[in-house]
Each structure stands twice: as C-alpha cells, then as structure tokens.
Amino acid sequence: MKFLYFDEGACSEIISERVFQSPEFELGKLLISVLRGTTPKARLTFRCVATSAADGVFVLTPEKGVQNYIVIDLEEAKDLFQLDDSGLLLSIQKTFRFATKCWGGLKPSVNERILTNNKGIVFPYPIGMQTALRVCIDRNPDAKRRVSRDTKKALLLYKFSDNEGIGVAEEPRLTNFRKAWENRSEGYALAAQQLQDLVNLTGNGSTSLAVTELRGANKPRLVEAGLEGWISVLTNSQLAFVNSSLTVPHRIEGPAGTGKTLCLVLKALKTLKDASTAHIPHQLLFIAHSEPTRRTIENLFAMNGGEDFINADFEVLAKPQSIKVTTLQGLCAHLLKREISDSELVDRDAYESKLIQRLYAIEGVENALRDEYESHLPFLSESFRKFLTETEKWAIAEMLQHEISVQIKGRADQDLNKYKKLDRLKIGFPVENDGDKTFSFLMYQKYQGELEAAAQFDTDDVVLSAISQLNTPIWRRRRAREGFSSIFIDETHLFNLNELSVFHRLTKSELQQPIAYSVDRSQALGDRGWTDLSFEAAFDPSGTLGQSDPTRIRSVFRCSPEIVDLAFSVTSSGATLFTNFHNPLTASVSAFTAEEERKSRTPAYLSFASDDAMLEGAFDRADVLAREMGVLKADVAVIVFGDDLFARCQEFAKANRKPIEVVKSRGDLDAVTRAKNSGRFVLTAPEFVGGLEFAGVVLVGVDGGRVPPNGSGLEFEPSQNFLNYAAHQRLYVAITRARFRVEILGNMARGMSDILRSSVSAGLLDANASAA
Structure with missing residues (x-):
C-alpha cells in the first residue's frame, strides 16, 4: 500500500462522528486498521466506505460524486504510522480538520500554519508536550499538470517530522499522488458497488453506526438514555468495565470528564438487572463523597431506569434487588446508630466536615506553639523549626489536617510509635526526626482536644469506631445475611486509608471483594501516597484475592x-x-x-x-x-x-x-x-x-x-x-x-x-x- 485517498465527504464524516475521535471506540479501531492497511475494505458509516485499488486505499462517499480530496503518501510520510493508535488518530483528525478549513476558505487554527510557499503545517500535539512533530501538507500539489484536468481542490500529506527540512524550498515527491489521482475513477466505481452490495445485504442500508444520539447543539449527553441506550455509545473500555463480572476489586481510572461516575452507575444498574433476571437476591451499596453528590447519583439511577431498585434505608431485605446510595458519614452513622447522634458529627457532609475540622486544626496549632514549643525546641530539626516559625498559621493548620488524615489517623491508628516509623510524605509535613513527629503528634492531640471540648467526632473518629463495630464476633456471624452483595465507590481519591478500610468489611464474604471504584488521583488534595498497590491493599488487606482489575479511560468527553x-x-x-x-x-x-x-x-x-x-x-x-x-x-x-x-x-x-x-x-x-x-x-x-x-x-x-x-x-x-x-x-x-x-x-x-x-x-x- 502506497497511498491513502480521502474525499471531502469522508473527511467530514470522520471529523463529525464521536466514535472516530478515539481508538477506545470500535469504529475508531476500524478507522485505524484502514489507515494502517490491515483492513483495506470496510464500511465506516452508512454512506462512507473504504476500498482498495491501484496500490492504495480510497475512503469515499460515492453518492456525492467526485469531490475535493486529500492524499496521504505512505512512503514519504511513513513516520506518521510509527505513532501509537491514539497518536495516529489524533494526527489524522487534526489533518482532516485543517483540510476542511482549506476547502471552505476558513482561517487556520492556533495549531496550524500557512507558509509563504502555500504549504500547510499542522501541529497535532499540544506544544506543552515538548514535541515539534508536525504534519506537512502541499495545498496545491502537481498544480501545472492538474490545472486543466482537475477542477477539484487537492491536498497532499507528504511529510511527518519534528524538523523543518529545507523550509520553503521543500518540494514533495508526486509519484504516489499522481497514482491516486489517476485511479480515483476506479476507486469511486468500486466504492459505489461495495456500498450497493452492503445495501442489498442488509436490506435497508441504514445502519452500521448508531452514534448520532450524542450529537446536538445543547445536549452533548443523554443522561436519561437508560442502560440499553448508553451501551451503544460507550467506548470499548467503558463497555468492558460495565459488562465485566465483579469478582475482584475493579478500578476505573481516568482524567476529569471521561465518564467515570456514569460508568459506575451503569455497572451498578447492570449488576442489579442481571441479578433480577436470574432471580438472585442482590443488595448493592453505592458510596458518594458528599451529600449533594449522593443526591445527584440517586437521580442518575432514577433517570436511567433504576428507580425501582433504590432503597430509602439500610434494610437489606426490603427488596430482592436493591441499591442504597449514601455518603461514608451516613454509612458510619448507621453502623453506630446506638452510639452516636447526628449532633455529635462534625457534619454529615464529608467536605463540609473537613472545612470545620480545619478550624479546629488552627486552634490546635496555635495552642501547641503557645504552650509546648519552647520545651520541645531542643529536639526539633532545624528545618522543622524554620517551618514552624516562618509559615503562617493557616498554612500549618491546612498541612496538619492533611497529616492527621493521611498519616496519624490514616496509617498510624493514632499511635505515636507507629507514626514515628512511617516515611514522611513527599509533599506534606516536613518532619525529619522523632522530635519533629512528636511535636506534630502533640499538635494533633491539641486538635483532638478541641474536638472533645466541642463534644464532636471528626470523619476519622467515626470511621475508626465503625471499623471496630465490624470487627466483632456478632458482625462476623451476621455478615453473610446483612452484608452487601457488591459495593461501588465514587471519587475514591478523596478518601484516606482509614475511610477506605471500612468497605472490605461490609461485603457478604471476606473471601470475595466485589468492589468497583473510580479514581482520578490528580483531584486528590496534596500527597496521599496513592499507588496501585496502596489501592489494592485497601480493598484486599489479606492479599489473597489476586490482582485487582483496572480499567483506564483515555477519551475526555467533557472538555474541548x-x-x-x-x-x-x-x-x-x-x-x-x-x-x-x-x-x-x-x-x-x-x-x-x-x-x-x-x-x-x-x-x-x-x-x-x-x-x-x-x-x-x-x-x-x-x-x-x-x-x-x-x-x-x-x-x-x-x-x-x-x-x-x-x-x-x-x-x-x-x-x-x-x-x-x-x-x-x-x-x-x-x-x-x-x-x-x-x-x-x-x-x-x-x-x-x-x-x-x-x-x-x-x-x-x-x-x-x-x-x-x-x-x-x-x-x-x-x-x-x-x-x-x-x-x-x-x-x-x-x-x-x-x-x-x-x-x-x-x-x-x-x-x-x-x-x-x-x-x-x-x-x-x-x-x-x-x-x-
């Protein structure tokens, strides 16, 4: 294969349909296989087909007739095809967008350049990625020969490189372009016949592509599509996550805007519907980080056909298949309902709770510096002394709150000796020796004293108390009957180790951990030390379940x-x-x-x-x-x-x-x-x-x-x-x-x-x- 020929209609189809924007879609993968020549004959949409002729592949919309076109010289631009699938698809999409602007007489975008010799340059990658890779395009190839024989506008992608070559004097080789141009009539004839054969085969010729549901001026998402409606528009990785069996902890991970919460909701719905079809009782717990998020997720279930499954309380036997959506605070309050009242909680909303905790932390810092600093000064490292004396109190309090959550309560169980053995966080309290950690622990005790004086419990206190309730002979006997069949956790990155340690105790069996959770570690404030191993340890502390099953989503749907x-x-x-x-x-x-x-x-x-x-x-x-x-x-x-x-x-x-x-x-x-x-x-x-x-x-x-x-x-x-x-x-x-x-x-x-x-x-x- 020496060239690829795309007409304007094909370019328009490819840049307009969401399923061609990412290799995580099945049709995105099909387009990549066409580009790489592994599938030289294919139907991309109901009007666009790829066909092979004259040592090349023509991707055409034959019903529109001969149109403006772009040729990719595979021999001259071979470096383009050394990219991975995502890079190749990104470069092609950026190139086709540039081509569409050229044919429509529109101005180039910020990542596109028009040179003095009428050549075009497209930079597919953000410049922040420290790469100068560029697509080089001749905007009027073989002009003298075509002037009287070709009325259509032509483009030639002749180079992909990270250098400028010889600049404006550079001239592309035209052998493969001429071959594509001279054989396009054969390509259109073959494409038209191929499309007709497909119409005859299916009887209606209407669909190999059910994807336009996500398109629309002001409704980019179908929040009420239901499980069946969403299945048709999920990426391959999202669909695999939704359909996979939940026998080991399963993580779905990706940047903001990739649909992690939606995938969790759909997976939970499918789990319940499969159990209902099989007449198997299934009680599902869904944990949200805050009260407003809980309400949003509950509404998302209701709008997508899960209203009948929603349980208003924690009564697991209320329905054969049920889901309880709650916050971690709400869950722990339920577990401790005989030992703690709502008024004793700092706040039922996890985020509001942490803001109030910061006020207590400032009090703890100021009290410790006022009452204890002089006596501990000889034992503090020079850097920690400097930190305490040169940093404003509100900043120390914010870092102390982080240290308490992640280290003192999160990993050390509020034990000074355990705390001294922990490695310091890379981005956190600058504790260098045991004296530093002792004074940090003293500030924590002052903070804890403020809580006790207010007769309140912070999130970690509540969680640790709930864990103790779940580590008793009574719960172990009741676990198989009162535990949950599966657990789903949204925004896991916002919880600390203590908080995550509750969930593996709530499943019906300690031998299986059917837990699904979403993660975007870059949204977690400060250094929480989260790694693949730490997540696995949180949900499988015994290490007997085997490796958890991760799904990473790369396609960002929210952001331009x-x-x-x-x-x-x-x-x-x-x-x-x-x-x-x-x-x-x-x-x-x-x-x-x-x-x-x-x-x-x-x-x-x-x-x-x-x-x-x-x-x-x-x-x-x-x-x-x-x-x-x-x-x-x-x-x-x-x-x-x-x-x-x-x-x-x-x-x-x-x-x-x-x-x-x-x-x-x-x-x-x-x-x-x-x-x-x-x-x-x-x-x-x-x-x-x-x-x-x-x-x-x-x-x-x-x-x-x-x-x-x-x-x-x-x-x-x-x-x-x-x-x-x-x-x-x-x-x-x-x-x-x-x-x-x-x-x-x-x-x-x-x-x-x-x-x-x-x-x-x-x-x-x-x-x-x-x-x-």
Whole structure:
C-alpha cells in the first residue's frame, strides 16, 4: 500500500462522528486498521466506505460524486504510522480538520500554519508536550499538470517530522499522488458497488453506526438514555468495565470528564438487572463523597431506569434487588446508630466536615506553639523549626489536617510509635526526626482536644469506631445475611486509608471483594501516597484475592481539545514538585467532534486594574460567554480562588444585585438546577466545583501571590511546595469543569500566576485577550 485517498465527504464524516475521535471506540479501531492497511475494505458509516485499488486505499462517499480530496503518501510520510493508535488518530483528525478549513476558505487554527510557499503545517500535539512533530501538507500539489484536468481542490500529506527540512524550498515527491489521482475513477466505481452490495445485504442500508444520539447543539449527553441506550455509545473500555463480572476489586481510572461516575452507575444498574433476571437476591451499596453528590447519583439511577431498585434505608431485605446510595458519614452513622447522634458529627457532609475540622486544626496549632514549643525546641530539626516559625498559621493548620488524615489517623491508628516509623510524605509535613513527629503528634492531640471540648467526632473518629463495630464476633456471624452483595465507590481519591478500610468489611464474604471504584488521583488534595498497590491493599488487606482489575479511560468527553491542552499544561508545570503526582492527561485524547470544536475558543487570560474591577468583570464576562454560546447564565460558572476573595465576591454580587446561586458543597447539582430555573449565575470556589460541568467557566483571582498563595510568612520551601501542589490540583479541577470556554481573570498589580506562564508561552492561553 502506497497511498491513502480521502474525499471531502469522508473527511467530514470522520471529523463529525464521536466514535472516530478515539481508538477506545470500535469504529475508531476500524478507522485505524484502514489507515494502517490491515483492513483495506470496510464500511465506516452508512454512506462512507473504504476500498482498495491501484496500490492504495480510497475512503469515499460515492453518492456525492467526485469531490475535493486529500492524499496521504505512505512512503514519504511513513513516520506518521510509527505513532501509537491514539497518536495516529489524533494526527489524522487534526489533518482532516485543517483540510476542511482549506476547502471552505476558513482561517487556520492556533495549531496550524500557512507558509509563504502555500504549504500547510499542522501541529497535532499540544506544544506543552515538548514535541515539534508536525504534519506537512502541499495545498496545491502537481498544480501545472492538474490545472486543466482537475477542477477539484487537492491536498497532499507528504511529510511527518519534528524538523523543518529545507523550509520553503521543500518540494514533495508526486509519484504516489499522481497514482491516486489517476485511479480515483476506479476507486469511486468500486466504492459505489461495495456500498450497493452492503445495501442489498442488509436490506435497508441504514445502519452500521448508531452514534448520532450524542450529537446536538445543547445536549452533548443523554443522561436519561437508560442502560440499553448508553451501551451503544460507550467506548470499548467503558463497555468492558460495565459488562465485566465483579469478582475482584475493579478500578476505573481516568482524567476529569471521561465518564467515570456514569460508568459506575451503569455497572451498578447492570449488576442489579442481571441479578433480577436470574432471580438472585442482590443488595448493592453505592458510596458518594458528599451529600449533594449522593443526591445527584440517586437521580442518575432514577433517570436511567433504576428507580425501582433504590432503597430509602439500610434494610437489606426490603427488596430482592436493591441499591442504597449514601455518603461514608451516613454509612458510619448507621453502623453506630446506638452510639452516636447526628449532633455529635462534625457534619454529615464529608467536605463540609473537613472545612470545620480545619478550624479546629488552627486552634490546635496555635495552642501547641503557645504552650509546648519552647520545651520541645531542643529536639526539633532545624528545618522543622524554620517551618514552624516562618509559615503562617493557616498554612500549618491546612498541612496538619492533611497529616492527621493521611498519616496519624490514616496509617498510624493514632499511635505515636507507629507514626514515628512511617516515611514522611513527599509533599506534606516536613518532619525529619522523632522530635519533629512528636511535636506534630502533640499538635494533633491539641486538635483532638478541641474536638472533645466541642463534644464532636471528626470523619476519622467515626470511621475508626465503625471499623471496630465490624470487627466483632456478632458482625462476623451476621455478615453473610446483612452484608452487601457488591459495593461501588465514587471519587475514591478523596478518601484516606482509614475511610477506605471500612468497605472490605461490609461485603457478604471476606473471601470475595466485589468492589468497583473510580479514581482520578490528580483531584486528590496534596500527597496521599496513592499507588496501585496502596489501592489494592485497601480493598484486599489479606492479599489473597489476586490482582485487582483496572480499567483506564483515555477519551475526555467533557472538555474541548483547547481545554484539555490547558489542563495538561497546568499539571505539567508542576512536574518538579509532583514526583509522585499522577497526571492522567499525558495519555488522554479529546473525543470532541469538529462541530463541537467550532464552539470552542482558546482559553484567555484577562487582567484588571483592581480586585473590584475584576469582580465586576467576572459577571460581565460570564454574561458575554453565555450570550456568545447561546446558553443560560447558569451554564457559565464563576469560580473564585481564595477564601477572602470568594467572600468579597458574594458581597459584591449582593450589593450590585447580581442574580447568583452560591454553590458551597462539592457537586451540588441541586443548586445548579435552581440557578437554571431562576436565570441566575452560579458562583462557587474550586473546592466545591468538583463533580459539576458547565459550558464555560470564568476563573477569578488566578494571579501572583494568590494561586498559589505566597509572600510574607510563606517562603519556607516545604510549606510552599504543599500550597503549590494544592494550587495545581484546584486549578486543574476548575479548568476541567468547562466544555467549550475558559476565561481566567487576574489583578494586574499582582501579575499572572506562575502556574500559567508555561501555558502562555506555549500558545495554549491567550494573554492578549480583551475584556471588551
């Protein structure tokens, strides 16, 4: 095989259908096999076929007749086919989008160039990936010979390389292009016959492709498709996860916007429906991280045909097949219902609970430094002393809260001797010796004392108490009857080791752990030390079940390619910090069609003269974005960075009578729905925006000294590293909430945040945008 010939209709079909955007779809794999020549004869859609002729493959839409076309010279551009399947498909998609613009007389995009010699250059990969690989295209090949014999516009992909070659003087070899051009009549005849044969064979010629359900101006997703409806539009990896039997812990992992929660819901529904069909009792437990997320997931079950399975309480015998959707706090409160009341919980919502815990942590830090620092000073390392004296108290408290959750309670069971034996977190409390850990433990005890004085229990206290209830002869006897047949956990990355240690005790048998859980480790605040082995140990502490079954999703459905590239640049900019930071975007691909890409824009950075001007500009920009995209005000979220600025923004909105709905709980879809129904803006902070999605987002206060926080009192490296880590994570979460548009606002006096500078230099963020 020496060439590939695609006509304009075929290019349009390939860039318009979601199933051709990723090799995770079956038809995406089919297209790759056509490109590589392993399947030279195939039907791609009901009007587009591939056929073999004259040492090449023609991919055509014969019913439209001879059209504009692009030829790929396989001998000259052989390096293109050395890419893996995702890279090859990405490059072809970018090339066909460029070709469509050339034929339509449209301007090139930011990753495309038109040279003075009429050649075209396409950079398929984000520049932040440190690659200069490019597709080289002749925009009028063999012009003299074709001028009187060919009325169609032709393109020739003649080179794929990471160097410029000889520049504008470069001339492609035309042997294979001429062969393709001269034999296209034969190609069209064969394609038309092939398509007719397929019509006769099927009797209607209407479908080898049931994929257009996901297309539409304002409904990119079918949240009410039901299990059967969703099956037809899932990727291969998603479908394999949904259909696989749950005998060992099964992890579904991927970046934001890949459909992890949906896949968990569908897998749970299929599990229950299979059990119902087989008349097998099955009690399923589904754990959400927060109360708003719990309500959203419960609604998702109801809308997709699972309403009859939903159990209002924990009575496992209420229905033969049932599902209980709850938070970890709600589960533990149920297990401890005779020992703890709701008033003793810090908060039933996990996220709200952790915010209140931070207030107790500040009290613990201040009390320990005031009462105990001088007596422990001789035993502290020099670096830890510097940390305690040069870091602001709120930053120490945030890091202490993390240390308590992950280390002291999460791994050491609140035992000082066990804590001293643990390795320190790479991004966390800078404890160097036993003296440092002793003083850290003392701060923890002060924090615990504040809890006891308030007669409350934090999340870890409740979980550890619940675990003790599950480690008794009574529960072991009742487990087979009262345990759950399967357990599903959403956003596992937000739980610590203690919290995850509950679930393997709740299954009906300790010999099987039918647990499915979703993970995006880059959304977890700070260094939690999560690895494949640590997840396996949490759900199989005995190590007797064998290796768990992971599914990794690469296709990002929520975000445009421009937003994926910006998010990749943000996570990559912290590479020197994140020695154990999992960056799921390195292998991700956007599943956006060309139609969806047209709604998108390069993310922009806007500077304002003052914070007041920036807050006013935030609502103005949200209004402009809503008008430009033709969506409701509530479809553009205003996300404010920094507690002080978030409070000021709420006051500004109230004083200026801006219609707002404030989201103060993670994943609060009910608040977003209220905003849509009342025509209000959605105002929130990065801590609360996880689990939601919008057409666009306006990020406010992403500037120097605020993201990440620094300046007076924050020069000490470990504390600054932790805050940098947290800032990258929050910015990643906020950016990936948007489908089409991202605008970032900053104070001109503060300057741009360092996190964004690499994005600007790579052309992924437009710093010259106008707020007008």
